């Protein structure tokens with residue numbers, strides 16, 4: 001479901017990824033840790049097709065939102081849509097019935113904010129809306145970059161519970177994170193250091 005084989009990526013003089021291999025199966029939640037600047041975001045960008053390896057291969061690469069959902073650190077919410085409209089977007093784009101939006105907002109503690117625009121809520125609240133948008137379509141693959149970075153412990157607990165359930169329902173989930181609460185629910189913890197993944 002998620003696979004990197006012999007992946008190399010260099011930016012200028014810096015060889016950030018030097019032969020990365022990893023695989024995450026359907027129904028697995030795997031976390032990726034490693035020092036700041038070790039290349040976690042770079043690796044996620046390759047896996048979702050936002051960037052391309054110098055050599056090696058990645059799966060899924062560029063895919064539809066329903067096949068591969070991405071939760072980037074920058075969130076990528078549409079500023080001209082309300083939180084509810086943002087969360088519903090993957091379903092609308094896929095021509096599917098819009099259902100489950102209010103339940104997800106409620107689960108993540110932002111049920112009263114659905115009619116607001118991203119610029120009218122805190123970054124942590126935006127982050128929870130972006131998480132809801134990433135999971136609403138029950139994607140085959142979910143790639144999440146620091147999904148709890150801006151959350152307090154109660155909000156992070158709700159987010160982690162949701163991520164675990166998404167995996168239990170069959171999604172292959174890979175999360176770059178520094179947070180122990182996320183590692184605690186992982187099936188496996190991988191470490192990216194010196195350009196390679198181990199663990």
Ligand SMILES: Nc1ncnc2c1ncn2[C@@H]1O[C@H](COP(=O)(O)OP(=O)(O)OP(=O)(O)O)[C@@H](O)[C@H]1O
Nearest residue numbers: 011012014016034035036037038039040041042043
């Ligand atoms: N497009 C780019 N051009 C040049 N250098 C880049 C580019 N993207 C990433 N880098 C460099 O690659 C290295 C890895 O960056 P990356 O953002 O992947 O680290 P990270 O492990 O996600 O860090 P953090 O934990 O701080 O988020 C850094 O040295 C960064 O400056």
